[in-house]
Amino acid sequence: MPRADLVVLNGPEIETLDPHVLTGQADGRVSGALFEGLTRFDPVSGRGIPGLAERWDVSPDGRRYTFHLRTNAAFSTGEPIRAEDFVWSWRHAVDPSTAADYSGFFFYVKGGKELVIGTSTNLASLGIRALDPLTMEVELVNPTSFFVDLCAMRIMAVVPRWTVERLGDQWVRAEPLPCSGAFELVAWLPNNRVRVRKNPRYWDAASVRPRVVDFLSSDSPSTALNLYLTGEVDVLIEKNLIPLELNDVLLKRPDFHTFSYLGTYFMRFNVTRKPFDNVRVRRAMSLVLDKWRIVDRITKLGERPTSAITPPGTGGYSPPPGLGQNLCVATNAADRAAAFAANVAEAKRLLAEAGYPEGRGFPTFTYMFNAGGGGGSRTHEKIAVEFQAMLQEHLGIQMELRPVEWKTYLSEMSRLNYDVIRGSWVGDYQDPTTFLDCFLADSGNNRTGWKNARYDALLEQAAGTSEPAARVALLQEAETLLCRDEVPILPVFTYTGLYSYDPNRVGGIHPNLTDEHPVSAMFLKR
């Protein structure tokens, strides 16, 4: 194979190209090049901009969207894309027999939740209707200001009905594969590469610059770096593929770029186990973690310590101060030292109140984390060791470390079979609910055992509120409950993303909070 115009090192091997069932970010990058929805991600802001729909109208109550499709929208194999195709695609995505992990995004659409949960099986009850071949109407449960962002999600993409009906789950293996996005599939070689070429029937084909793009997979940071340094690869898009050991050197280079995105590193307490059912214990443990030490000495990419689960700037929302916030906002070393000393004093008091003065009588417990995680540089382990030392030093309590491999980690976390465990969450869209919804009592992503009726009520109330300021106030109240008062989780820092490309050679890559960098916008400077 001759070299592609643009070679992107995409991270782990992709599992599927099917936009409705994929789960990984690497899969999403490739699938996003092949399939489009009503909207697509803006390479600059990472938010939804017109895709196959050229415009939309929103009803005054914010619950009814009318999308107008482009007249020239077509699959790469020539079939036009019409409103009926979207209706069918969305019904296919919510159908539990499709088994789409991410079908939760349809909870916002009327009837979606019932279908996904399985209380209804009538697919026609999903709030989407074709008014005419080029117009469709979507009914939402609540006014959802970020709905057009959601429409850019892979699972909202339009798929070729006749192919899916013919080949079922294996439809993405069709040759030729009818694609609705900026590119069409040339070859999909497992553990090797996915090659795509420009889709000449794409409505915006004129502005797609690369003719042929290769997505390479690798899970070895040093291999990825070697390929990049020798020019085999133009863009290293996956942060985990940059060897953290070399951060100090690489960050000084003009071709390594950091950016903020919606990701938070945190720890979960299992509140169903003693002594973590006691909020004072959780608070005390939270307060003695010196988060600056972790970002300055371990992660070192300019991550920001945080006391909130929602990263700043999420859809114009600023998170309220969480527990120990004074430490996170301190700007100089003296302030940090003072803030930390105050936190430690408070922690000691709380632990004594909880019945464990100086840590006496505190049971030994374990901290679980996925070994080998964090780009092979054992970040999780280093953070665990720091936390262990701080608990011992400041509270006199013993924490044992329990590194486990990835699948064990996930399984133990889901089954609440841990004491304290590492966690992280990456937001999908630019709204705080992408984080806050995780900790609803019935959320599968909660995984702490923490249930709070008031928290659930606040989020539900916020969902029904269309007035932005009132909504933000409700969300902040909920987040205060989560991160300052109840602390079933211990937020540590907000992630910093990192990618590398030579800015003199490659263009069209922009930092954005959703970490969406469509290849259709990338180009090589000659």
Place this chain on the structure above:
Amino acid sequence: MRYFLRRLAFLVPLVWVIVTLAFFLVRVAPGGPFDRERKPASPAVERALAEKYHLDESLGSQYLRFLGLKWETGSDGRWHRAPGGLLVGDLGLSLKYRNHTVADIIRQGLPVSLTLGILAFGFAMGFGIPIGFYTAVQRGSWGDWIGSLLALVVICVPSFVLGPVLILVFGLQLGWFPVGLWGAPLQAVLPMAALGLFFGGRVARLMREGMTQSLQSEYIRTARAKGASELRVLLRHAFPTAVMPVISYSGPMLADLLTGSFVVENIFQIPGIGVFMVNSSLSRDYTMVVGLVLLYAILLLVLNLLVDLAYGLLDPRVRYE
């Protein structure tokens, strides 16, 4: 001949036992193929996913299905055998790469791993035999000392160190060879060396030992006494016996090379099968684990059989009853 037919017949139950063990062991490990960082949207979706790949069934039923001995009532209400299964040569879909069958992935990756293994085999022989030969002939000289040290060093340095060192020197510094990927002949050079050098070192030592022993034996003295030229003595008389240990080592070596390429494939981003062998068990890709265990079991057993066969042919003293 009868001996080998018996050995062959014995392979089948042996492979069955190995595969059955793999089938159950991989399912004992905590977590499953569909456990991810995020929970599926609802328990209904999670159930549907398990159902699709029959993970909701009892282990016994899954095992029968895997073998192809599962009978069930179909959508038409009639009793029929569930499609697929080992007995009809169908290993099923990979549970992680759900749009590829296990056979698909093996078909794409195995030729690459085999090519790499055979290249490394050739490299090990081409590296080891001349060095062993030379160091034995020049015993005690500086050349012997350097050659033997080299052989020792490559044995001691594991491929996960050797690979990056080769990349650093010949790829990044000198720029002679590509640092990874697969397809062009030059891309094969560094991985071939990284994989083959260790074995080359072993071959060199075996060759040196064999040659040394051979040179001290009576028939060499006789050959010399006859007045044969030194070159003829070395090549015609000493070499054939000296190379025997290398040949008997070459069977296990080939098996090691074919199945042990994971590290090198990973370092050089080579689309072989070794990467899947390791990753599939980590990702609980049940079907893939079992498929690859089956593949490797057959590969190793057949290679062993061939080595035994070769012994019989090369050394008339070996007789199989």
